[in-house]
Amino acid sequence: MSVTQNMAERFGKVAVLMGGWAAEREVSLKSGAAVLSGLLEKGVDAHKVDASRDVLDVLREQKFDRAFNILHGRGGEDGELQGGLEVLQIPYTGCGVMASAISMDKLMTKRIWTGAGLATPAxxxxxxxxxxxxxxxxxxxxxxxxxxxxxxxxxxxxxxxxxxxxxxxxxxxxxxxxxxxxxWVTGDEYTVAILGDEVLPPIRVEVQTGFYDFEAKYASNNTQYHCPCGLDEMTEETLKTLCQNAFDVLGGKGWGRVDVMQDHVGTFWLIEVNTVPGMTDHSLVPMAAKQQGLSFADLTLKVLETSLSSDQQKMELSHAV
Ligand SMILES: Nc1ncnc2c1ncn2[C@@H]1O[C@H](COP(=O)(O)OP(=O)(O)O)[C@@H](O)[C@H]1O
Ligand SMILES: [Mg+2]
Missing domain, CATH: 3.30.1490.20 (ATP-grasp fold, A domain)
Known part of the structure; x- marks a missing residue:
């Protein structure tokens, strides 16, 4: 057996949770299909699970060992699903209940950042x-x-x-x-992916229409993405450190994406965090991963590993008591 096969086996039977009941259902199905093929390419025993309200029964009945959560929006990204998975003791990718719930709420997120002394627009x-x-x-x-x-x-x-x-x-x-x-912050927009204990290269998002609205995100060809983002090395480091801190103070874990604006004076202003970012092959986290030398399949495996570490930490803790 090859080393990679061996590594893939330690994950057990993996459910790729996609779809869901939020407005982002269609995007999640696309992300999910891409994640599934990435994991299969890496030899992981991964299966599609189109999540509906009976998702916890499905996971238990089909004896899944682990979940790769790629449900965007309410239900899947806001702590609800995470709470259910905790009850079932099924390890899962990404943030836990608290960081998921806070990040889903832009206002709560801003309150935490403000309390922690991190700059977010008034x-x-x-x-x-x-x-x-x-x-x-x-x-x-x-x-x-x-x-x-x-x-x-x-x-x-x-x-x-x-x-x-x-x-x-x-x-x-x-x-x-x-x-x-x-x-309103007039200036440049950046988005920064966190992956495990790494911060991936920032992406600068350049929108023609004035703001990155639904049309610009999903329909328009006028949005340009720059990675490397064009900042000088020191400023890029400052931005990366800021985003890591912004994620950490929310209790973030595993992976996520932080949106930031930079005004004309050069000050960065934190906007929001996505704890289950898009994972289609046109999405931003895969773009940043590529710049770091990670293929899409490598990325899916790295995200899956974020479930393993929490798993192992829990095991170590239970051995300790
Ligand atoms: N304070 C702000 N100043 C300028 N542009 C903003 C500001 N907040 C958001 N935007 C623009 O609106 C877009 C969407 O806002 P965001 O808070 O990230 O919501 P979401 O991505 O959940 O729709 C951003 O990508 C950015 O282009
Ligand atoms: Mg956003």
Whole structure:
């Protein structure tokens, strides 16, 4: 038996959890198919599991040893699934319950960062009773309105005139009870992947339409990605360290992707964290991995290994007591 085969076997029977019941279902199916083929290429005993509400029964009945979680959005990325997997004692890739839940909520994430002294754009929580003019005055214009818990830029708008603030709030409120306004950062956008104990090379995202909205992310050909990102070595290191810290203070583990803006003065502003980032062959984490010399299949194996370490840590702990 080859060494690689041997390594692949220590994972046991692996469920690639994909699909799910969130708005991101279709993207997750695409990510899942790519992950599955990467793992199979590496000799892992991996199987597709299209997750619905009975996912925990499926995992138990089919005697899976481990889960590669590639469910994007609510249910799979927000701690809900992670809690179920903890109960079943099935090791899984990526963040645990707390970091998943916090990261799914952009406002909670910003509160933690602010508390930890990490720079994130100033914000104000909005309600139907808010004094919208006062908010515009406090934060300045333009600003961006976001539902706390939606992904893929859904329900978000850029507001350049105070009179647009209330309608933008109404739109965001259709998607979540919690809505906030955030100071707009004019400058460059970066996204930085964390993989195990490594920070991968940052990617600069260049959008033609003004902001990286749903259209720019999934439909437009006008978005350009630069990796290497073009920052000088020292600044790139600063950015990587910042993103590692931003991930760590949320309790992040395994892998994830941190979104950051840099203003014209050069200051970095943390925007949000994705704890189950896209994994199609056009996605950003695979792009950064490639720059680091990792093939897509190598990457899937590295992510799978993030489940092994927590597994082993738990075993060591239980031996210790
Ligand atoms: N404060 C901000 N200033 C300028 N642009 C922003 C700001 N926040 C978000 N954006 C833009 O909107 C995009 C989506 O915002 P983000 O908070 O990352 O939500 P999601 O990726 O979950 O839709 C970002 O990629 C960026 O282009
Ligand atoms: Mg984002």
């Amino acid at each position: 914000f104000e929580i909005l309600t139907a009773e808010s004094d919208f003019n006062l908010v515009a005055e406090k934060l300045g214009l333009p600003l961006i309105i976001k539902p706390a818990q939606e992904g893929s830029s859904i329900g978000m708008s850029k507001v350049s005139d105070a009179s647009q603030l209330e309608p933008a709030y109404q739109k965001a409120a259709e998607f979540d009870d919690v809505v906030f306004a955030e100071q």
